[in-house]
Amino acid sequence: MRLLFLLLLTAGNLCAQGLDPQKLLHAPVDTWPTYNGDYTGRRYSSLDLINRSNVHGLTLAWAFQTHSVSGKSTPLEVNGILYFSVPDHVWGVDAATGRQVWHFSRPSQGDHLGSRGVGMYKDRLFFGTPDAHVICLDARNGKQLWDKVIADVTVGYYISGAPLVIGGQVIVGTSGDSADVPHFVLSLDPAEGKINWRWDAVPKPGEPGSETWPDSDSMSHGGGSIWGAPTYDPELNLIYLGTGNPHPTLAGSVRKGDDLFTCSIVAVHADTGKLAWYFQPSPHDTHDWDAIETPVLIDGNFRGARRKMLLQASRNGYFFVLDRETGKDLLTAPFVKTDWASHIDESGRPVPAPEKEPQPDGVLVQANMDGATNWMAPSFDPQTGLFYVNAQTAASLWYLVLNEDHKPDGHQGGTLSDFWSSSQLKALDYETGKTVWQRDLGKGHSFSGVLTTAGHLLFSGDTSGNLLALDPANGDLLWHVYAGGTLNSSPMTYQIGGRQYLITPVDSVVYAWTLPSAQ
Amino acid sequence: MGKNPLEQENAKRGAAILQQSCAYCHGKNADGGPEAPNLIRSLLVRHDKSGDLIGPVIQEGRPDRGMPAIRLPADQAADVVAYLHALLSLSDSAGDSGPSSNYSLKLLLTGNAEQGKAFFNGKGGCTACHSPQGDLAHVAQKYPPINLQARFLYPVGTPALATITLPTGEVIKGSLVHLDAFSVSITGQDGWYRSFILSGGPASRIKVRVEDPIEKHRQLITQYSNAELHDVFAYLETLQ
Numbered sequence: 002m003r004l005l006f007l008l009l010l011t012a013g014n015l016c017a018q019g020l021d022p023q024k025l026l027h028a029p030v031d032t033w034p035t036y037n038g039d040y041t042g043r044r045y046s047s048l049d050l051i052n053r054s055n056v057h058g059l060t061l062a063w064a065f066q067t068h069s070v071s072g073k074s075t076p077l078e079v080n081g082i083l084y085f086s087v088p089d090h091v092w093g094v095d096a097a098t099g100r101q102v103w104h105f106s107r108p109s110q111g112d113h114l115g116s117r118g119v120g121m122y123k124d125r126l127f128f129g130t131p132d133a134h135v136i137c138l139d140a141r142n143g144k145q146l147w148d149k150v151i152a153d154v155t156v157g158y159y160i161s162g163a164p165l166v167i168g169g170q171v172i173v174g175t176s177g178d179s180a181d182v183p184h185f186v187l188s189l190d191p192a193e194g195k196i197n198w199r200w201d202a203v204p205k206p207g208e209p210g211s212e213t214w215p216d217s218d219s220m221s222h223g224g225g226s227i228w229g230a231p232t233y234d235p236e237l238n239l240i241y242l243g244t245g246n247p248h249p250t251l252a253g254s255v256r257k258g259d260d261l262f263t264c265s266i267v268a269v270h271a272d273t274g275k276l277a278w279y280f281q282p283s284p285h286d287t288h289d290w291d292a293i294e295t296p297v298l299i300d301g302n303f304r305g306a307r308r309k310m311l312l313q314a315s316r317n318g319y320f321f322v323l324d325r326e327t328g329k330d331l332l333t334a335p336f337v338k339t340d341w342a343s344h345i346d347e348s349g350r351p352v353p354a355p356e357k358e359p360q361p362d363g364v365l366v367q368a369n370m371d372g373a374t375n376w377m378a379p380s381f382d383p384q385t386g387l388f389y390v391n392a393q394t395a396a397s398l399w400y401l402v403l404n405e406d407h408k409p410d411g412h413q414g415g416t417l418s419d420f421w422s423s424s425q426l427k428a429l430d431y432e433t434g435k436t437v438w439q440r441d442l443g444k445g446h447s448f449s450g451v452l453t454t455a456g457h458l459l460f461s462g463d464t465s466g467n468l469l470a471l472d473p474a475n476g477d478l479l480w481h482v483y484a485g486g487t488l489n490s491s492p493m494t495y496q497i498g499g500r501q502y503l504i505t506p507v508d509s510v511v512y513a514w515t516l517p518s519a520q
Numbered sequence: 521m522g523k524n525p526l527e528q529e530n531a532k533r534g535a536a537i538l539q540q541s542c543a544y545c546h547g548k549n550a551d552g553g554p555e556a557p558n559l560i561r562s563l564l565v566r567h568d569k570s571g572d573l574i575g576p577v578i579q580e581g582r583p584d585r586g587m588p589a590i591r592l593p594a595d596q597a598a599d600v601v602a603y604l605h606a607l608l609s610l611s612d613s614a615g616d617s618g619p620s621s622n623y624s625l626k627l628l629l630t631g632n633a634e635q636g637k638a639f640f641n642g643k644g645g646c647t648a649c650h651s652p653q654g655d656l657a658h659v660a661q662k663y664p665p666i667n668l669q670a671r672f673l674y675p676v677g678t679p680a681l682a683t684i685t686l687p688t689g690e691v692i693k694g695s696l697v698h699l700d701a702f703s704v705s706i707t708g709q710d711g712w713y714r715s716f717i718l719s720g721g722p723a724s725r726i727k728v729r730v731e732d733p734i735e736k737h738r739q740l741i742t743q744y745s746n747a748e749l750h751d752v753f754a755y756l757e758t759l760q
Contacts, residue, residue: 155567362629362630363669365746400623405549411611416617420674443700464700467700478719
């Protein structure tokens, strides 16, 4: 047994190589080659060595100490090596032993809020930096191959999202909301970082969407950050991504209108970057509720008809099901109790109630700025047919802040007093939006994402830092451990040498869990 | 949050000089006028390092764009540069730390104190725990208005009381330190920390009851109309 294991391990090492982009077109089985594991964003693994009947025995395989800030990235796993990042740092780590293969470090100015991870093409890795560069590394040794500036850090641009690799394209978007700037997505060529195309989240005067802004000045400061990782449908050849809030964040009076394409779900043609369709979950947002939460792609029945769908539990508290060929809304339903919208319009958009916009004397809203969910990953489990999301309910008081000239003060134009919040893991029926089961995750909020597997398991964390394995059918608790911090990221899994591993970054430590070996 | 960058001495001097020499065109908040750009959004200002870009513009002007040379002494120009960088830093971090404690009472005071009093004594059920002559006497003097508004809605800081009943029937009380699905911990009446595992075997028969004084506020916060909230605030502001 031991000999066989050694042979498998050696074979694995000899075969260590890059990632053929063709492989990404099929759902991965034993590897995790993109931020979301595959192009669909379902965060569902078909591995089942760890399953409902044995998960109670899950134990520590190894721990990797980054000596850094809390990790928000989801590692990739390709040919036995994990690749993950925090701002300014990327690691290659042996996925079976937890030993460091290499470490890339590059101190930079700019916003260090978070780095969600890396993208991979053949033997190259790509990641964004706090000073808005995209850097390409040799995956074998972490040596830098190229470095491209894609935006100006001095006006607040940086990159938090993990790049998405599609064929010979590296798709990356800009983040940041500190300095009132419009955001965009680029397609770069993996060889040198040359720009193939660019899609702007905010139109120029005269372009489609510009009619939803009062003037060219408000548009030029528009916002629309691309914080998250896009998803992709190879058949339709469409990239799906969410965009962030408009600016000034809380002061809507100087940007009357829907403010397209902020707080939107958009589909762009992968070859050209041209907009195919858009749907706006939060028209004229004044609460910082971006729509960057994972656009999850599923194929299945919707009320009797077979459909290609896109599901999003949005930060504004509504769950959306769209037809991803057309962008037409099939379902809009609140997944938490909130009160900012007056009604749902005929196109499926919640319409903001003007009296719930921030006011100088403060307005109470049943939600806070972090929203009903956030960038952490949801999951869709094809075995249960349920959509899982880490959801928050909250209450807070929102103020509009104007200066002496009655103009919005700064890029925020307001502020808020945050009171209480509580979190629940919710399992949603995508045909109705109704909660099938929920588990209380505690007071406050966490940024714990969700993973489901073919082993009839759901992994996530609660607000007290407990890591949880639940039965995705009913939420029953199957395993838990407190690992000394919080899961501020989303779990992932892979299989090497006949063993399945579960990865949970917990603050600065990456933990790998597995079942005890047979010996 | 760090210190307010506008409180630095050179930034304060720079603010005064800007009011005198620049505000006529660039606005008193440096956020632009009809003929002159917003300096906080200016790329030149954002790319400036210790005056290397701003300095020459102040001294030589931009005649092609209608800006005259201002010709400030070097130390005064440096102060203006410091003030502009302080404005940038403040603008980029604005709103991250909640409302400022000197937020204007005039802006907040939109409610009707009489109706607020009626809510306090009636529908709100506030008199079950509070009294304007007792714990709330002079409450408006104790807190800046913006903090009073937040505190009456959600007064954090009062610990919850936990009553733990063990499978043996023993009852232990203390102030709650932590509670999740798997454990509870308290500071007991003797001042010592204690914890109890809640999951698995006999542990699952441990009962925990929590009395959290904030719970009523949490319920009420989901029920206020916006008018009621501002009425109650106006009433509390009368308790000087």
